[in-house]
Amino acid sequence: MQVFNAFLRVLRSKFGSAIIYIVLFFIVGIMMTRADSGTSVWEKTKMVMVIEDLDDTPESRKLVEFISEGNVVKDDFTNEDDITDAMYYTMLDYVVTIPKGYAEKLASGQTEGIIESRHMHESYAVANMGMLLDEYVSTVMAYRQLGKTPLEASEAACKALGAKVDVTIAQEEGKTEDAASMMLIYFRYMPYIFLCVIMNTLCPALVAMNKKDLRFRTDCSGLTPQSYTMQQFAASALYIVALWAVFTVVGAVINGVMFSGRLWLAVLNGLVFALFSAVFALFVSEFSPNPNVITAITQIASLGMCFLCGVFVDQALLGGGVLAAARFLPAYWYVRLIRMLNSDIVFTTGEAALCLGIQAGFVAVFVLLTILVHRARYVSAAPRKAAAGSAA
Amino acid sequence: MFLHNLKYEIKLVLRAKSFIIWLMLFPIILGTLFKVAFGSIYQNETFDTIPVAVVKISENEVFDEMLTALTTGEQPALKAISEEEAKAKEMLFDGDVKGILYVGKTVELSVSGRGMTQTILQEIVGRCRVYETVIRDTMATDPSSLEAVIKELSTEVDACREVPVTQGNPDVYVQYFYNLIAMVAICGCNTGLHVSIDNQANQSVVGARKNCSGTPKSINLTAGLIGSCISQGVSMIFCVTFLRFVLQVNFGGNLLLLYLCSVMAGCLGVAMGFFIGSVGRARFEVKVAIAMSISMVLCFMSGLMMGNIKGILAEKAPWANRVNPVAIISDSFYCLNIYSDYRRFLTKVLGMGIYIVIFTILGVLFARRKKYASI
Numbered sequence: 183m184q185v186f187n188a189f190l191r192v193l194r195s196k197f198g199s200a201i202i203y204i205v206l207f208f209i210v211g212i213m214m215t216r217a218d219s220g221t222s223v224w225e226k227t228k229m230v231m232v233i234e235d236l237d238d239t240p241e242s243r244k245l246v247e248f249i250s251e252g253n254v255v256k257d258d259f260t261n262e263d264d265i266t267d268a269m270y271y272t273m274l275d276y277v278v279t280i281p282k283g284y285a286e287k288l289a290s291g292q293t294e295g296i297i298e299s300r301h302m303h304e305s306y307a308v309a310n311m312g313m314l315l316d317e318y319v320s321t322v323m324a325y326r327q328l329g330k331t332p333l334e335a336s337e338a339a340c341k342a343l344g345a346k347v348d349v350t351i352a353q354e355e356g357k358t359e360d361a362a363s364m365m366l367i368y369f370r371y372m373p374y375i376f377l378c379v380i381m382n383t384l385c386p387a388l389v390a391m392n393k394k395d396l397r398f399r400t401d402c403s404g405l406t407p408q409s410y411t412m413q414q415f416a417a418s419a420l421y422i423v424a425l426w427a428v429f430t431v432v433g434a435v436i437n438g439v440m441f442s443g444r445l446w447l448a449v450l451n452g453l454v455f456a457l458f459s460a461v462f463a464l465f466v467s468e469f470s471p472n473p474n475v476i477t478a479i480t481q482i483a484s485l486g487m488c489f490l491c492g493v494f495v496d497q498a499l500l501g502g503g504v505l506a507a508a509r510f511l512p513a514y515w516y517v518r519l520i521r522m523l524n525s526d527i528v529f530t531t532g533e534a535a536l537c538l539g540i541q542a543g544f545v546a547v548f549v550l551l552t553i554l555v556h557r558a559r560y561v562s563a564a565p566r567k568a569a570a571g572s573a574a
Numbered sequence: 575m576f577l578h579n580l581k582y583e584i585k586l587v588l589r590a591k592s593f594i595i596w597l598m599l600f601p602i603i604l605g606t607l608f609k610v611a612f613g614s615i616y617q618n619e620t621f622d623t624i625p626v627a628v629v630k631i632s633e634n635e636v637f638d639e640m641l642t643a644l645t646t647g648e649q650p651a652l653k654a655i656s657e658e659e660a661k662a663k664e665m666l667f668d669g670d671v672k673g674i675l676y677v678g679k680t681v682e683l684s685v686s687g688r689g690m691t692q693t694i695l696q697e698i699v700g701r702c703r704v705y706e707t708v709i710r711d712t713m714a715t716d717p718s719s720l721e722a723v724i725k726e727l728s729t730e731v732d733a734c735r736e737v738p739v740t741q742g743n744p745d746v747y748v749q750y751f752y753n754l755i756a757m758v759a760i761c762g763c764n765t766g767l768h769v770s771i772d773n774q775a776n777q778s779v780v781g782a783r784k785n786c787s788g789t790p791k792s793i794n795l796t797a798g799l800i801g802s803c804i805s806q807g808v809s810m811i812f813c814v815t816f817l818r819f820v821l822q823v824n825f826g827g828n829l830l831l832l833y834l835c836s837v838m839a840g841c842l843g844v845a846m847g848f849f850i851g852s853v854g855r856a857r858f859e860v861k862v863a864i865a866m867s868i869s870m871v872l873c874f875m876s877g878l879m880m881g882n883i884k885g886i887l888a889e890k891a892p893w894a895n896r897v898n899p900v901a902i903i904s905d906s907f908y909c910l911n912i913y914s915d916y917r918r919f920l921t922k923v924l925g926m927g928i929y930i931v932i933f934t935i936l937g938v939l940f941a942r943r944k945k946y947a948s949i
Binding site: 198199202207209210214266269270272273279294296300302303313316324328329338342343349374382386477478481482485486490495500501503528 | 600613666683692696703707712722731733736739744746764856859864868870882883889
């Protein structure tokens with residue numbers, strides 16, 4: 183158990199820098215959870231709008247009433263700069279202007295460009311609002327065909343368009359509890375947090391273990407390479423399980439969730455991904471990179487994988503080509519399982535097992551690669567170096 | 575002596591492997607990944623026919639007519655398959671259909687998940703509801719007008735005219751590239767950290783040698799900082815050039831100002847690193863951990879990982895966007911793109927300048943007159 187103990191001692195010596203990463207990335211994780219409202223692209227969220235009624239007629243007021251229904255209308259902006267600023271900071275989604283002469287145009291049957299809109303960022307909600315305004319005018323014109331006045335037609339259009347569509351989400355098994363949704367959002371960001379924290383804290387310790395002085399002393403001891411590697415794996419696993427437990431338990435406490443039902447699958451999912459992060463860290467540290475290189479690899483691997491696999495951007499928004507490539511990365515399967523648990527896609531036990539199995543497969547592959555690299559770089563190189571030394 | 579030190583400082587930075595990886599490879603790899611991920615988002619929004627299962631509970635002639643209209647034509651909106659409820663559910667879970675339409679007196683929708691397809695399906699059903707209501711009202715009040723009403727409902731109306739807010743590029747995903755440039759800039763704190771570490775006898779061998787040499791510390795530090803700023807500036811120019819001309823990212827605004835702004839942002843990163851390196855007597859590793867963690871938190875708060883975080887902070891804690899150096903950097907690029915006048919852009923540049931001065935002064939104050947009884 184000497185390697186095991188030595189490894190833990192090295193880890194303890196680096197605890198100062200590790201705790202900085204752990205605390206700060208935990209804060210990032212919590213902030214991500216809080217910032218993510220949990221509304222997916224499917225849910226029609228309320229739009230924050232400004233409505234400028236320059237016509238100020240009963241017909242225009244009816245339109246204002248229709249737009250205001252189900253949206254948040256703000257009227258605390260004092261100038262155009264404030265509106266542009268708010269759109270820039272995404273505090274405001276949409277500005278509707280009802281120009282002067284709207285009611286007259288409606289009465290004369292003129293529909294082309296009778297409403298003006300402004301927005302900064304393209305989104306489905308923005309496109310939908312544009313279509314809704316077109317549909318409103320179209321419905322008003324249809325009611326006008328029944329001999330109704332513009333105001334009566336506007337009232338009828340409001341009523342027709344205001345009807346809600348009942349949508350249910352079909353489930354094969356029990357539905358995820360609402361209280362658990364927050365925890366699932368927290369879990370969704372875990373790949374980034376785990377990769378960053380584990381790589382930044384485990385790699386320096388592993389690199390220290392691979393340093394010449396320590397390695398040469400180990401090489402000339404009675405310890406077999408297999409035993410050395412296994413002890414290193416065991417110590418890393420112990421550290422990772424402790425880290426995973428801390429992130430899971432503290433996350434649950436902060437989000438006020440008790441684990442039950444399918445949420446345990448998310449916990450298991452997190453453990454498998456944490457193990458992957460650990461074996462990836464083991465693999466990288468076999469090349470003895472310096473601290474700057476470790477940080478760079480960490481950022482590229484974590485940010486790159488998380489963007490491609492749908493941790494930061496919903497998988498539903500990513501293109502087919504991107505998702506096809508992402509299938510070769512473990513974070514894709516991690517996120518897929520989280521989406522299943524969150525009812526974003528259909529949950530099936532077989533598919534959930536597949537997601538966990540593929541991630542476990544990645545762990546196995548990187549374990550083998552690490553052993554291979556270790557043998558190539560350190561074990562098989564040692565006799566050659568010794569031979570070269572004696573020849574000289 | 576100053577020029578000699580400056581020359582070697584630049585050589586030292588440019589020859590460092592970590593510098594090449596961090597500041598050259600980093601924007602290439604992450605920029606390409608961003609481009610791949612975001613480049614296909616708009617392509618993903620193209621419309622395909624959506625397969626749906628229809629479960630009939632009772633007769634609904636109006637809906638039947640609309641369903642026929644929706645399922646025929648060159649590119650129909652829906653592909654309807656009539657099934658029993660159990661079979662329809664099975665098809666839904668197998669992914670053969672995207673939703674189930676329960677047709678009775680009213681139409682209800684059941685979906686298997688929450689995605690764009692389901693949203694579109696909901697909108698289609700909503701539109702059907704409106705048609706249904708208008709036609710029922712027509713039948714109830716004046717059936718002879720039915721043809722005219724249907725014609726009016728089917729006429730394409732372009733009532734909402736979009737007025738552009740900016741002449742720049744309004745693509746929301748460009749902000750991820752702004753934040754990538756800001757991240758590369760702030761990662762210049764690694765370079766700045768080395769300037770500080772290489773001048774402290776208790777932190778590095780080079781620092782110990784420099785401290786016993788006859789060269790004044792002020793010359794060493796000035797040469798180190800200017801050398802780092804030059805190298806960081808080169809890497810920023812490289813980063814912007816790669817994103818703009820190789821990946822063809824449309825930043826909008828004046829490109830020359832974008833280059834100047836990014837070079838200044840690089841200097842801000844160096845100054846921040848120099849400040850962190852100068853404070854306290856913690857080990858190099860701890861200082862790297864502090865610098866990198868702070869950088870990543872600032873990048874997160876600027877929207878590198880979540881594009882909407884800046885808006886949330888603007889609502890909950892507006893001061894956070896004003897004091898976060900990474901947010902100031904990415905805001906400056908954004909202002910250059912969105913606003914035709916340079917008022918806001920200059921405010922952000924001024925903010926960067928103030929940070930550079932404050933970090934440098936504080937760094938110098940902490941670095942000067944350090945005595946080492948034993949190293």
